[in-house]
Amino acid sequence: MSTVTPSRPGTTTTPRPASRPPSRLRRAGAVIAGIALAAAAVAVQAVALEHEDRLGxxxxxxxxxxxxxxxxxxxxxxxxxxxxxxxxxxxxxxxxxxxxxxxxxxxxxxxxxxxxxxxxxxxxxxxxxxxxxxxxxxxxxxxxxxxxxxxxxxxxxxxxxxxxxxxxxxxxxxxxxxxxxxxxxxxxxxxxxxxxxxxxxxxxxxxxxxxxxxxxxxxx
Amino acid sequence: MTGTPRPEDETPRDWFAPRRNTPPAAQDGPPPLPSRHAAASPALPRRQPAVPAVPAAPAVPAAQPLGSWPPRSRRVFSDQQVWPPRPAPPDESREASTQPFPAIPAAPLPRHGFTAPPRERVGGPAAVPEQEQASGPASPSPPRRRTALRLAGVVVAAALAIGIPSWDAHVFYRSGNPVHTVHTVEPGGTGTLMQVAWQVKVEQADSLPGLGPAKPGRQWLKITVTRTSLDMEGVVRSADPEIKVKHPDGRTWQTETVGKDLPLEIKEHQVGTPYRYDVIGVVPEEVAGQVQVHVIPNPARLSLEKQSVEELFQKDPAAEKPAPPDQVLLFRR
Structure with a gap:
């Protein structure tokens, strides 16, 4: 049961994009960014110096x-x-x-x-x-x-x-x-x-x- | 995605007709999903009970979005009915709540820590603070201060990440290379450390028995190191010292102990009797007159009695942590 009043025309002219939930595109972007970060973390581990390289x-x-x-x-x-x-x-x-x-x-x-x-x-x-x-x-x-x-x-x-x-x-x-x-x-x-x-x-x-x-x- | 129209919904929505209760100005981009359009317009303090949102259009009652079971975000409010699917309210806002609180004009809520700051900037920081505090997991401080906090955090974390391993490595290094405390002994003098008196005599030799003359440009050194125990505490410190030949500029040469007349049994070690180490070294000819002898007494405490196996495993508090060999006697010439 919502108590939200209908939007007044005057206020809708300045929409607040911030109050909207993230769009699909944005969500997909976030997922891709997350995967990319995880992959980057794994990749960084792979290029980490070996024991021999660090202490050799x-x-x-x-x-x-x-x-x-x-x-x-x-x-x-x-x-x-x-x-x-x-x-x-x-x-x-x-x-x-x-x-x-x-x-x-x-x-x-x-x-x-x-x-x-x-x-x-x-x-x-x-x-x-x-x-x-x-x-x-x-x-x-x-x-x-x-x-x-x-x-x-x-x-x-x-x-x-x-x-x-x-x-x-x-x-x-x-x-x-x-x-x-x-x-x-x-x-x-x-x-x-x-x-x-x-x-x-x-x-x-x-x-x-x-x-x-x-x-x-x-x-x- | 789309549910079947509910039975009481007599006129299903014409999906290709423009929305009736939403000013087109509120839409930007592709037509938003039914549940979204209201969020574009800030909600106002609500005093009215639930009335049909758009009385002028009774034929298509507020249930217009009811016609579908709108795809919505998986974000579920704790106090929301999730099953069976509740008909969406006529003018649903994302921030709508079933709590009888007055609606607060829609404020951008930080949903995730990372997306919050840009939103606040877009929405205009003016309206933000009190609404943030009024609802939910708000950011703890205004954005600018948090940037400084983050920067400070990065600096502190980097300093710790570099500093702690470095400090640890330095402590480890110092465990094997202690800082030497140098006790200078005048020429011909006696240096006393740990109840043992030390004396050093350095001779230059042209030829050593068994080794022959030194190679050109080098000089044999015959070093005699004499130790005298002052009391029994000096006797238990009769482990062999480290003897080095060092030039004042820091260059160091290896020496070799070729003989010593210390008794093999520590019991036979006499207090007050000088015992000597015969040491040889080789240095470049030009510095043979300048090099100085460094003696680093061994701080290990030997046991006077012959120890049984059981005693070896018993903990001796004095032998628990031997002192580092950091006391150096420097004999000037």
């Missing part, structure tokens, strides 16, 4: 021969060699031989720290297709660049040894990260990524020039 290392890049200056250390690659096997002499003159079905890639690396002593974690060979090869465990870490402290004031030289299939060589880059805590990890540590300059010709030269036996260790 910050990478400085360069080419072979360059001195790449990262936040806490500088690094450079002075040479790349290939080898079909590696002969390791330990301090007691015991000789071991490491062999591979692929190729050992020996990267000569130098590094210096800026303020505080640093230590490298296991280096990674990053193939052009994105595959990552960790440094081989056939060579003891004490013989590689991961062993000495990288200290300010001078360059520490060492090698990183990888065992990779020959096909992964072209376009490969070496990644040198720092060690991180075992339990408490620091986020966004610096790392250096250096292009080894292995185009097709250089790769062929590396494979052709691979030594049969590469000696490592022994008394210096």
């Amino acid at each position: 290392n910050l990478t400085w890049t360069g080419r072979i021969g360059d001195e790449v200056v990262a936040s806490r250390f500088s690094a450079r690659v002075t040479g790349v060699h290939g080898a079909k096997s590696i002969q390791i002499t330990d301090v007691t003159d015991k000789v071991e031989k490491a062999t591979t079905s692929g190729l050992f890639v020996i990267v000569e690396v130098g590094a210096t720290a800026h303020r505080e002593p640093q230590k490298f974690g296991p280096p990674v060979l990053l193939a052009e297709d994105g595959k990552r090869y960790a440094a081989t465990d056939k060579v003891k870490p004490s013989l590689t660049i991961t062993h000495p402290y990288i200290q300010p004031g001078w360059w520490t030289e060492g090698v990183a040894v990888f065992e990779v299939p020959v096909a992964a060589l072209t376009g490969a880059r070496i990644v040198l990260p720092l060690t991180n805590g075992f339990f408490i990890k620091e986020a966004n540590l610096p790392e250096v990524e250096i292009d080894l300059g292995l185009d097709d010709a250089a790769t062929q030269r590396l494979i052709a020039g691979a030594e049969d036996v590469y000696p490592m260790g022994g008394k210096k």
Whole structure:
């Protein structure tokens, strides 16, 4: 039972659109806007940074021969060699031989720290297709660049040894990260990524020039 | 959508004829649904009981909208009859109520929080406030103030969203990297921390046994750190310290402890007897005379007695929360 009086002609000349319920068009628009917002929320979740992107290392890049200056250390690659096997002499003159079905890639690396002593974690060979090869465990870490402290004031030289299939060589880059805590990890540590300059010709030269036996260790 | 005409509705509405009780001026856009047209005209305070809305047109009584069961919004008033479908009132307004309240001239009511502000602006803010407060879920404050409130909310929320994780990360960082309190010791002097007296002697060595001469441009440092426990409290703090070589410009070098003559058993540790750590380090030649030794005593409290397994799991209030290693002795040269 309505008690509303009929509208007076005089007042109808200034209609108040605001008092009307939302039109269908508007309601449909609201629904579409709601769906769009929900879809946008899902899409934003999809582009959110992954754990690795948020806490992973910050990478400085360069080419072979360059001195790449990262936040806490500088690094450079002075040479790349290939080898079909590696002969390791330990301090007691015991000789071991490491062999591979692929190729050992020996990267000569130098590094210096800026303020505080640093230590490298296991280096990674990053193939052009994105595959990552960790440094081989056939060579003891004490013989590689991961062993000495990288200290300010001078360059520490060492090698990183990888065992990779020959096909992964072209376009490969070496990644040198720092060690991180075992339990408490620091986020966004610096790392250096250096292009080894292995185009097709250089790769062929590396494979052709691979030594049969590469000696490592022994008394210096 | 359209219901069948009710039996008493003798002359069904001619849907293609213009409306009789609505001035055409009130319509804008497509012909509104029957239930809507009245809302276009503001309702007036009603004093009359329900009379046929348009007496001049008895042939088509006010039941004209009755002819249909109008599609209406799903918004249902709590006091409205929903079933069986009630004949729509002759001049139905959206804001019509069955309550015997006088009708308040139709004011735009905010239906949703997000659509409210534009409406108010369209309707003209002059008429808004008292009607808003008079009915229903009105906005808490005038639109302009709410904009400021929202802006302030955005600012506060953004500050919190950035600040709280940052503060949390900083606290976490500080748990592993405490702020060091530096106690400076004059050359040849003794620094005392936690009931242990520390002394440091630095020598430059050309060659070290087993390591040979330093590489060109570098200088071996032989550092002897001596600790003397002043009492038993000093004895229980006999965990190995951290020893660093630091230049005043902030560059730090690693040292290595190559020997120490502390007794293996803490029981044999004597109060007042100096024990020494033999430490080596290597620094660039040009700063070998300037670097200073930093000793960070380990604040861990070792147990004097050999502990049984049960005792290991018992809670020791002193060992509950070890102090952070934030006290540093800086030995000047």
